[in-house]
Structures are given as C-alpha cells and as structure tokens.
Amino acid sequence: MRRFITIRDVLRLPVLVEGMPRVLAGESRLDRAVRWVHVTELLNPANFLEGGELVLTTGMPYPEDTSKLRDYVDQLADVGAAGLIVELGYRYQKVPEQLVAACRARDVPLVELARGVRFIDVTQTVHALILDAQGELLRRGRDIQDIFTALTLRGATPEEVVHTAAELTGAPVVLEDLAHRVMMCELLGRPYEPVVSAWSRRSRAAPTLEKVAPSGPEGWLIAPVEDHQGLWGRLILLDSRQSPDADPEAVLVLERAVVALTMARLAGPAWWERRAHRSVLRDLCERRFRSPADARARAEALGLPSFGHRLFAVLIRHTRIGGEDEHLDERIAKELERTGVRALVGETAPGRIGVLLALARASAWQPVAERIGRLAHEELGPDSVVAVGPGVTDLSGIARSWQEAEETADAIVPGSPDRRFYVPSDIGLPELLGVLSDDTRLQRYAERRLTRLIEHDDRNGGDLLAALRAYVTAAGNKSVAAKQAGMSRQAFYQRLHTIERLLGCDLESGLQRTGLHVALLVLDSRGRAAPGI
Known part of the structure; x- marks a missing residue:
C-alpha cells in the first residue's frame, strides 16, 4: 500500500548501485520516506532543509577537526533529514569514524559510495519517482474520499467504517474511547490475543497528537475522533511494518474514516458502547472466539476484568420492543456503572438483554442480581423475567452459564409471583414441561x-x-x-x-x-x- 519512496528504494536504483553503496549507520531507519534529494557541500545544511530530504555530499566542507562532525549530524537529525550519502574520493578515502559514531548516536542513516556517481542523475531519477508517487497518491486520495463519502451518505455503521479502513490499509484498525476501551476492531483474520492483549496499558503509552501521526513505542498511526463534546476517542492503525514514517495513503484513509465516524456521532445519539458490548456478548455466548485467550483479550480490551473475578451471565427477558423503550440496555448499564459494578450490557436479541457480571467477591452476585431485577421490574413492568446462570471462573465457561440462564428465563411464565430474579434450581417440573x-x-x-x-x-x-x-x-x-x-x-x-x-x-x-x-x-x-x- 505504501505510496512514498524510501532510502531502501533509492539504494536499489541502478544509478546508486553503480556507486557500490554501503550502509554504515541507521540500518533500522532505511524505511524512512525520502521527500526530496538535496545536494550540498555546506557545513550548515539545516538552514536549507525542511525535513525528509536525502542529503548527498562529497564531504568537501567537513571541518579539519573531525570532532565537530557531531554538530553537523545533530543539525541533520534535528531538522529531520531522511539520511546522508557520502561519496568517497574527493574529501575522504574513508568515512571518518567520528561521522559514523555521530550518525549511530542519532540513528541517522549514513551510506558511503565507494565509486563516484553523477549526483544530477541521482536527483533526476529520485525526483521523478517522488513526483510519480505523489501523483498516484492524489488519484488514490480521490478514490478514498469517494469511498468514505458514500459510507457517510448511506448511514453506514461504525463497524463498516472501521472494516473499510482496515481493508484499505491492509492492517488491523482499532476504535477506542477516551478510557482506552476497544469499542470496535477489525483485525483482518488475526487472533485477538496478540493484537489487543494488555490494550489499556499499551494504548496509554501512545499519546494523542494534534494530527494523524505515528505515536508511542509501537509506532501506531493514531487519529483523534471527536463529537459535539470534543475529543471522544481515537482510531488507531496497528501497522506491523513499524515504519518510522507515516504512510501517506494510510494517513488519508484514517483522516477520511475519522470524518465519517465524527459525522455519525454528530448525526444523533451514538450507542457505540452498547454496540460493542452486544457484539462481544454474542460472540461469547455463541462461542465464536478462536480460543479462551482470544475471548479474554477482547473482553478485557473492552474493560471487563476476568482474572481474579467470578463471572455471571444474567438474562433479562421482556416483551417491550421498540418505541419509547429502546436502549433499555443503556439505562441498565448506567445504573450498574453508577454502583461500581463491572459488566458488559447489551441487547442480544429482540426482547432480551444480556448482562455479563465480573465480581471480585463471588458472594456479591445476589445483591447485584436483586438490583438488576428491581430495575427491570421498574423499567419493564412485572412481565419481565431476570434469570442468573451459575458463576464461572473463566470466560470459556460463560456460554454454558448463559445457556442455563436462557433456559431458566424461558421456563418462567411472565407475571409469576413477584421475585426479582430466578436461578436454574428454581425450575420445577411444571416449568420444565412448559x-x-x-x-x-x-x-x-x-x-x-x-x-x-x-x-x-x-x-x-x-x-x-x-x-x-x-x-x-x-x-x-x-x-x-x-x-x-x-x-x-x-x-x-x-x-x-x-x-x-x-x-x-x-x-x-x-x-x-x-x-x-x-x-x-x-x-x-x-x-x-x-x-x-
């Protein structure tokens, strides 16, 4: 997908290969983008650079006092030059060790040319490639804009926007809120565990910048997402290439995706947290995760602890569907959050609200179930039924707990004697036969x-x-x-x-x-x- 020329690309050009290039420093930075090629013999080249330039020199201006070469390299590093190529034979027969050491200290790519090359041929060739890449990027940018404009006009879901961004970039994309909870993600077939494991800690190590740019120790490409209240969260591209420079096309994709997401949030109430909870709940109950590690990583990335907690599946069955009773799961979630209960809450099917509780004390489940039952009766009326499955210690067992909660809820006749919740042991022969x-x-x-x-x-x-x-x-x-x-x-x-x-x-x-x-x-x-x- 990359739409820029790198130092590695330049060194593979025949016009440079003739010079027998050899990398002396900055090997890990050869994938840096080359914005331009600049030929200079000045001792203060930084005054004429803007960043991203590949500097060509014969070494003619280098000071007799080689210890001052560090100042020269510092100027290049501070201005953000892509790298330095030194042609041997004019000033030096060998690149000074002090220059190599200075470039290594600042991680500036340094390349020596053992044979002479025509610098004019290098600049013409590289500049032609750069201009071609920029033209292609402009054409591709129009296509990307058309794609996301179409998504916005037809009211695409945030999941579709995130999926499209991942498809276009070929890399995993994560949408998180300000609390660093993964609301949605498209991993392109990758397992969850290595991608979103310990997400909150890793995400907090990558600060939000003012514009789309790489950030943090893992080099994530991060774009801020806003709504009418200001900053809401971030759209993050996890590029496994770990390039030190942002892929221009990836930047375009994230910029357009963020606009689409922002428009969706401004258009009306965005129940993205509920959508995320609902998706994870369904995947857990239907055993869609590849492994227990995947399930645990995804749930924890959404803010639900699993280790050291007892997990309970709670099902609320009701008959009020649509109209003024929409988003009942949101009201239940807010009540649980207000009381400090960690849970996933979402509508799992019409007339059914699922709650996955994570409790540090196993004995606390009954008061919480009582609270949920009371809220369900207040919000949904006496025909609602709250059923609680047996507690489990690992997410791999939550599907069984959920199944027992569903069987219990289905067995209870609406309007039964006023009880806040039911458990599987409450099911007798009449309920079973029902x-x-x-x-x-x-x-x-x-x-x-x-x-x-x-x-x-x-x-x-x-x-x-x-x-x-x-x-x-x-x-x-x-x-x-x-x-x-x-x-x-x-x-x-x-x-x-x-x-x-x-x-x-x-x-x-x-x-x-x-x-x-x-x-x-x-x-x-x-x-x-x-x-x-």
Missing part, C-alpha cells in the same frame, strides 16, 4: 392420555378434567381434592370412578397418577384450559 411443550412427543403423550376425558367434557359440559386436576394436585387425597373442587365427597368419588372407567386406569396407583399429572401439566403449558375452569 419449556418442552413444543416437543411433539410430549404433545402426543398428553393427547393420548387425556383425549377421552376432554371429549366427554366437551359433549356433556362436564368437569372430569377439573376433578382429575384437583385429585392429582392433592397427591391423591380425595377429601382435600373434593374440597378444592367444591364438590361433595360422594359426587367427587363418582367422578373419579368415571375417570377410571374412561381411561382404563387405577387412580390408586402412584405411577399412573404421576403419568396423568404430567399429561395435565403438558396440556396446561399449551394454554388449553379444562371445561368449566
């Missing part, structure tokens, strides 16, 4: 056991099904069952006799009574009420 009520095998079983009673009641306006329900609910205690059914004992006994005759069963058998009770529970879970009830 979850399994769509299983055709259970449906056939219930119909097979109870059809004759249902048909009898439908034909005669009877209450045999109600009598059977009272009987099995009372665990076979006929006196208690008759009282609950509002019948005399004689009338109730007669109905039991009729039930036994129609079904061909013995109601005194505990096993048969249990089978009928299960059939009634399956029937009730499907919403079919008995006649007369």
Whole structure:
C-alpha cells in the first residue's frame, strides 16, 4: 500500500548501485520516506532543509577537526533529514569514524559510495519517482474520499467504517474511547490475543497528537475522533511494518474514516458502547472466539476484568420492543456503572438483554442480581423475567452459564409471583414441561392420555378434567381434592370412578397418577384450559 519512496528504494536504483553503496549507520531507519534529494557541500545544511530530504555530499566542507562532525549530524537529525550519502574520493578515502559514531548516536542513516556517481542523475531519477508517487497518491486520495463519502451518505455503521479502513490499509484498525476501551476492531483474520492483549496499558503509552501521526513505542498511526463534546476517542492503525514514517495513503484513509465516524456521532445519539458490548456478548455466548485467550483479550480490551473475578451471565427477558423503550440496555448499564459494578450490557436479541457480571467477591452476585431485577421490574413492568446462570471462573465457561440462564428465563411464565430474579434450581417440573411443550412427543403423550376425558367434557359440559386436576394436585387425597373442587365427597368419588372407567386406569396407583399429572401439566403449558375452569 505504501505510496512514498524510501532510502531502501533509492539504494536499489541502478544509478546508486553503480556507486557500490554501503550502509554504515541507521540500518533500522532505511524505511524512512525520502521527500526530496538535496545536494550540498555546506557545513550548515539545516538552514536549507525542511525535513525528509536525502542529503548527498562529497564531504568537501567537513571541518579539519573531525570532532565537530557531531554538530553537523545533530543539525541533520534535528531538522529531520531522511539520511546522508557520502561519496568517497574527493574529501575522504574513508568515512571518518567520528561521522559514523555521530550518525549511530542519532540513528541517522549514513551510506558511503565507494565509486563516484553523477549526483544530477541521482536527483533526476529520485525526483521523478517522488513526483510519480505523489501523483498516484492524489488519484488514490480521490478514490478514498469517494469511498468514505458514500459510507457517510448511506448511514453506514461504525463497524463498516472501521472494516473499510482496515481493508484499505491492509492492517488491523482499532476504535477506542477516551478510557482506552476497544469499542470496535477489525483485525483482518488475526487472533485477538496478540493484537489487543494488555490494550489499556499499551494504548496509554501512545499519546494523542494534534494530527494523524505515528505515536508511542509501537509506532501506531493514531487519529483523534471527536463529537459535539470534543475529543471522544481515537482510531488507531496497528501497522506491523513499524515504519518510522507515516504512510501517506494510510494517513488519508484514517483522516477520511475519522470524518465519517465524527459525522455519525454528530448525526444523533451514538450507542457505540452498547454496540460493542452486544457484539462481544454474542460472540461469547455463541462461542465464536478462536480460543479462551482470544475471548479474554477482547473482553478485557473492552474493560471487563476476568482474572481474579467470578463471572455471571444474567438474562433479562421482556416483551417491550421498540418505541419509547429502546436502549433499555443503556439505562441498565448506567445504573450498574453508577454502583461500581463491572459488566458488559447489551441487547442480544429482540426482547432480551444480556448482562455479563465480573465480581471480585463471588458472594456479591445476589445483591447485584436483586438490583438488576428491581430495575427491570421498574423499567419493564412485572412481565419481565431476570434469570442468573451459575458463576464461572473463566470466560470459556460463560456460554454454558448463559445457556442455563436462557433456559431458566424461558421456563418462567411472565407475571409469576413477584421475585426479582430466578436461578436454574428454581425450575420445577411444571416449568420444565412448559419449556418442552413444543416437543411433539410430549404433545402426543398428553393427547393420548387425556383425549377421552376432554371429549366427554366437551359433549356433556362436564368437569372430569377439573376433578382429575384437583385429585392429582392433592397427591391423591380425595377429601382435600373434593374440597378444592367444591364438590361433595360422594359426587367427587363418582367422578373419579368415571375417570377410571374412561381411561382404563387405577387412580390408586402412584405411577399412573404421576403419568396423568404430567399429561395435565403438558396440556396446561399449551394454554388449553379444562371445561368449566
């Protein structure tokens, strides 16, 4: 992708190869960009340089006192010259050791030419390449601008903008907020763990500059992202080439991407944190991460601690979707943050809000779950259900915890007795059968056991099904069952006799009574009420 000429490129040109170039210092800086080539024999070349120039010299002006060569090199380094090429044969037969030492001290690339070359040929060749690269960069810049303008006009998501920036640069791109939390990232197929591991510490070591520029010990290319309140965060390109100079095309990409992101934030409420939480929650619950290390790195980069914490999956199931009740996850997240609870909160599906708690004290989960349940009832009404999965010590187990929380939430009938939250142990046989009520095998079983009673009641306006329900609910205690059914004992006994005759069963058998009770529970879970009830 690089659109600039480097010292390494210049040294490979035939016009320089003829001079038998040899690098004496600054080997690690050969990928520096060459903005221009400047031929000079002056002792104070810095007065005529602006930075990025590759200086060619025969060494003619060098002082007799070679100790003063350090001042010469300091001038080049301070002004930001790309490097220094010395042609031997005029002033020196060998580059002075003091000049080599000075260049090494300031990490300035120093190249000697053992044979003479025509400097005019070097400048013409290099300048032609530089101008061609600049022209190509201008053309490419127009294409980049068109791409991001199109994204902005169609209201592209921030994830699309970040993905496009990574695709165009060929390097991982991270969008972080001011707290150095990774909101979004596009790693181009790379694993999360080596890229975003210990992100907060590494990010804080790279200060934000006034414009798009490399920063920090890892040489990240960083662009500030703003909104109506000022600086919001940063868009960061992690270029593995570790070039000391910013790739001009990469700078263009980040500049245009930042404009698109800023426009998105200015257009209205930007729930980017919720989007980030939602994405990570879904990836955790659906086991999309490559490895536990990847999952841990991504969650920690978003601000969720894992080591030394107990993790709990919480699911909030509700029926209010859209309208004024949008962004309920935002309100829940703010409440948890206000009370100091570290968590990921996001809508995982319509009518479902997921919360992943990270608690330093495992025993603290119940008060937090109580608080979430109270908030859910206040915001969503009594039909909301809060379910908590078992705690785990590692993110690799959170998918199982989440699954148990979902099963628990699905088993609870909305409007159940006022409880703030439920756990898997709260699920009894009626709730379990309710979850399994769509299983055709259970449906056939219930119909097979109870059809004759249902048909009898439908034909005669009877209450045999109600009598059977009272009987099995009372665990076979006929006196208690008759009282609950509002019948005399004689009338109730007669109905039991009729039930036994129609079904061909013995109601005194505990096993048969249990089978009928299960059939009634399956029937009730499907919403079919008995006649007369």
